[in-house]
Amino acid sequence: MRALVGEVFPDQSLNIIGRAEVDSVGIAKGRIQNFRQASDRLGELIERAESGAGVTIDSVYLALAGAHLEGASHPAVTRVRDPSNRVSPRDLQRVDREAKSKELAAGRVYIHFIRNSYRLDGRRVEDPVGMTAEEVGVTYWLLHGGEKAVSEHIHLVNSQSLKVADVIVSSVASACMVASAEEKRAGCLTVDIGAGTTDYALYEHGSIVRTGSIPVGGGHLTNDLTVGLRVLPDAAEELKCERGAAVTEPGDRGETVHLYGDLTIGDKAIDLSSLNRILEVRLEELFELIRDECGESRLREGSSGALLTGGTSRLAKVDTLAERVLGIPARVASHPDWVAEELQGPESSTVLGVLHYALEAEADRQAAQARRRGPGRVGRFSRFLRSS
Numbered sequence: 001m002r003a004l005v006g007e008v009f010p011d012q013s014l015n016i017i018g019r020a021e022v023d024s025v026g027i028a029k030g031r032i033q034n035f036r037q038a039s040d041r042l043g044e045l046i047e048r049a050e051s052g053a054g055v056t057i058d059s060v061y062l063a064l065a066g067a068h069l070e071g072a073s074h075p076a077v078t079r080v081r082d083p084s085n086r087v088s089p090r091d092l093q094r095v096d097r098e099a100k101s102k103e104l105a106a107g108r109v110y111i112h113f114i115r116n117s118y119r120l121d122g123r124r125v126e127d128p129v130g131m132t133a134e135e136v137g138v139t140y141w142l143l144h145g146g147e148k149a150v151s152e153h154i155h156l157v158n159s160q161s162l163k164v165a166d167v168i169v170s171s172v173a174s175a176c177m178v179a180s181a182e183e184k185r186a187g188c189l190t191v192d193i194g195a196g197t198t199d200y201a202l203y204e205h206g207s208i209v210r211t212g213s214i215p216v217g218g219g220h221l222t223n224d225l226t227v228g229l230r231v232l233p234d235a236a237e238e239l240k241c242e243r244g245a246a247v248t249e250p251g252d253r254g255e256t257v258h259l260y261g262d263l264t265i266g267d268k269a270i271d272l273s274s275l276n277r278i279l280e281v282r283l284e285e286l287f288e289l290i291r292d293e294c295g296e297s298r299l300r301e302g303s304s305g306a307l308l309t310g311g312t313s314r315l316a317k318v319d320t321l322a323e324r325v326l327g328i329p330a331r332v333a334s335h336p337d338w339v340a341e342e343l344q345g346p347e348s349s350t351v352l353g354v355l356h357y358a359l360e361a362e363a364d365r366q367a368a369q370a371r372r373r374g375p376g377r378v379g380r381f382s383r384f385l386r387s388s
């Protein structure tokens with residue numbers, strides 16, 4: 001569990017004033033397994049975040065992940081009402097409403113409605129108001145989750161006397177942190193490879209057109225090494241991080257890594273090419289799944305590149321492998337310059353993204369309030385965030 005506390009200044013600049021991290025207990029794959037343990041751990045995290053930031057936290061923005069999340073593309077088209085075919089804001093409201101009105105199956109709740117570009121008589125247009133056309137169309141990427149899974153997380157936060165200001169899907173959060181506005185416009189794929197899951201988001205023409213979550217991450221790599229090389233989990237984790245690479249090279253053959261065990265296990269020589277081959281097979285499968293879900297030709301035609309983040313993007317040559325399987329240039333992403341040094345690591349993308357989202361939402365809310373009340377105080381506020 002990770003938390004960031006931030007404040008926003010009247011000029012909309014962002015300042016991170018507190019951070020905390022604790023090991024997750026009682027939560028696995030986006031579902032709560034042991035409520036009491038998870039709640040205690042959350043309490044600990046909040047206390048640390050509060051004392052670090054010197055503020056009291058009363059509400060949070062929450063990142064959600066897990067297999068219960070699903071997305072669907074939903075298009076809508078409407079006729080322009082004006083007799084001279086000039087598009088008005090009302091036409092857009094109507095088409096937006098229709099695209100967002102897809103009914104969900106019982107037990108599902110909407111989390112995000114992500115608008116993709118408008119089309120006027122089939123032609124993509126950024127802002128159609130005032131232009132002429134017979135028909136205006138729009139497509140939304142609708143993200144929904146399991147009602148039980150979402151409400152159990154909200155309940156968990158509430159159990160620590162905190163309110164949930166909003167929830168955000170992890171893939172959306174980390175994507176907005178690693179892709180620049182230009183990359184989003186040009187089209188790109190962001191891939192956050194964590195410990196238990198890999199979350200991706202596909203941008204086209206500036207907006208997210210698809211998201212997905214695959215239950216494979218660095219933990220599976222470590223586990224594969226444990227089984228394949230017959231080593232203990234700690235040794236497997238160390239081998240992966242210190243010596244592992246996502247592709248096997250001809251030079252690996254014949255090279256060995258020595259593992260110094262204790263008296264019972266003894267020392268062991270491990271073949272580097274076997275080590276890397278195990279990592280390569282699992283990651284190849286992961287990138288193939290992402291490629292197939294997004295569509296290979298769609299990726300090649302619509303994306304300028306893939307941006308990798310999450311702890312597992314630290315693995316050597318993961319970008320080379322991603323490039324080979326996805327068929328588009330790939331690189332390990334970095335965060336914007338304003339992010340402090342200690343949060344530059346790829347593990348922080350999600351929690352930073354949630355903070356960014358929260359502060360934008362909060363700035364919008366304050367601006368709306370200020371408009372209603374006239375010029376007044378734009379106060380300091382803080383938000384607590386969690387990423388699974």
Ligand SMILES: Nc1ncnc2c1ncn2[C@@H]1O[C@H](COP(=O)(O)OP(=O)(O)OP(=O)(O)O)[C@@H](O)[C@H]1O
Pocket residue numbers: 065193194195196197198217218219222237240241242310311312313314315316346347388
């Ligand atoms: N140098 C490295 N090489 C390979 N893997 C690494 C390296 N450093 C960290 N990792 C892996 O990164 C993973 C943790 O990444 P991260 O912190 O992004 O996951 P998480 O957000 O906690 O998990 P999830 O997103 O699945 O909930 C672990 O599996 C860890 O082994």
Ligand SMILES: [Mg+2]
Pocket residue numbers: 192193194195310350387388
């Ligand atoms: Mg993560």
